[in-house]
Amino acid sequence: MADMTYREAVAEGIAREMRLDPTVVCLGEDIGAAEGVFKTTVGLFKEFGPTRVWDTPISEQAIVGAAMGAAMTGLRPVAEIMFSDFLACCWDYLANEIPKVRYMTGGQVTVPLVVRTANGGGLGFGAQHSQAVENWAFTVPGLKIAAPSTPADVIGLLAAAIRSDDPVVVFEHKGLFASRGPAPPAGHVVPLGQASIARQGRDVTLVALASTVPIALQAAETLAADGIEAEVIDLRCLVPLDMRTVLESLARTSRLVVVEENPYQGGWGATVVSIVADEGFELLDAPIRRVAGECVPLPFADSLEAQVIPTAARVIDVVGQLAAY
């Protein structure tokens, strides 16, 4: 199979769905003729034209609110919020409107929309363009959440998200846009809520998501040289959360480290470990550890950012402590 970048996979994933379903439309800032600030919508405007790919003003509330109204009335909009930090500007729609409307109307309306956004740090964009905010969405019942780590998963999860009759927030990781991987075959769909085992191992389970998957894999390679075989689980989605795969892995390894980029304070790993404490306590032979973002805004300087975002070195260190437990 040919290789493609994660960034190319975003445009390809959207294009595949737009070819299949004429009700799929895109809207966002600079996504049309300019092809996106991260070049994640390259080719869409050219192929589908201005009635399918819509440039908007800088109006995050109007972008997501209009996507919601369109989703309620027969379209499948894919709205882009340029940087995930900007979700705060339209948070009402993510927190109060989109996830609640189906429930509070007793199931009268359906909101099949996707909000895509570039998430996370590592590129030196500073505090207001770098935060990993997947945990913001994770606090809201009624949103599905996907966060792919490979080009193939970008395409597969976008397909599932766009076809879903539920609202899905897709966190694309800025630090992964340039990464490469095999291009998936036509018709590739990754169902929402199915984790993948990115690496098998018998000694410790590393649960990761998006940017922390390559970090966990890198740590696992180093640990293997020391005779520790880490199993790496790529959650791929936070909602639905595939805890079965995590608990089954723990039944084999009995040790758990969660690797998450969002801050430790309120990060998604807290929910994962609380479920393990509730339902998998007997599977454990060591304390649970979380390697998470530090509880500070993202700093600018490389040397500082590296202290805040999880690294393979920190994962290796923590796994070393558990192995000796």
Add this chain to the structure above:
Amino acid sequence: MNDLLRMYELMAVIRRTEKAAYDLFMAGLVKGTTHLASGQEAVAVGASEALRDDDYTFATYRGHHHTIARGATPEACLAELMSKATGLCGGKGGSMHLTYAAGNMLGSYAIVGSHLPMAVGAAWSAQLRGSEQIAVAFFGDGATNIGAFHEALNLAAVWKLPVVFVCENNLYMEYTPIASVTAVANPAADRACAYNLPASIVDGNDVLVVRSAVREAAARARDGGGPTVLEMQTYRHFGHSRTDPATYRPSWEVEEWLSRDPLTIAAAQLSKEDVAAADARAEKVVAEAVEAAKAAPPAEGALTDVWADGSSTWRT
């Protein structure tokens, strides 16, 4: 039956349904809060008369009138307020979220201004699908000071969408006179020029005047002429919500507006016999609705309707 009589009767049904809601609240059968639209019925009824059945409407927490005007029954509305399984939203919404999707009344929203962008999106969808439907957002004067209002008007103008923005200017945002917190005299109409949109100020208590204003705006929208802002001048007869005695309103103002009650204005153009007969029918419909809602079983299903498959399952 002539149009005006039909509209009068619908207003009478709405008036009595809200009176019933108030009485049921006092009897302890409705909980939470209610935001009565009594006094503002002509906006909902006149506008609905001007729309196609498949046009979309979006309303606020003060939305009983808009829900019934689009075809929801008083029984389903009252049952919703009374936490009954037969309520419009199965008891999951309540007074502030009445929704009647079967009539394309796509919801009542309680975050001020949030539904204006949704109406823009519904209009965008109609335009892309070539359905010749339009969308209408009803909102209060207070909503004109929140960002979503401005983002919605600009986007609708730029994309020339078939949407009508209908402000119900009842002079107050909660307990504060709108004039004291707004830089322009007419909170919606005076903002329209910033988005190059046509606007008019309309007598919102005269159902025929409302209907013709909305007809004109709807025709413009349907013909590709883009959005219109209509500012309906009206007044609520009661306080902002259930617990508000509205003592901040001068009595001369209240009296002046009570003398301009939309039902009285419509009745003055009808025969006494017709009005009496319509009142009697409205009385009966609402009395029966109250009894049926009282007799209905309680709401159930707290863990359903989150996802499209009907479940609330979020993990394996």
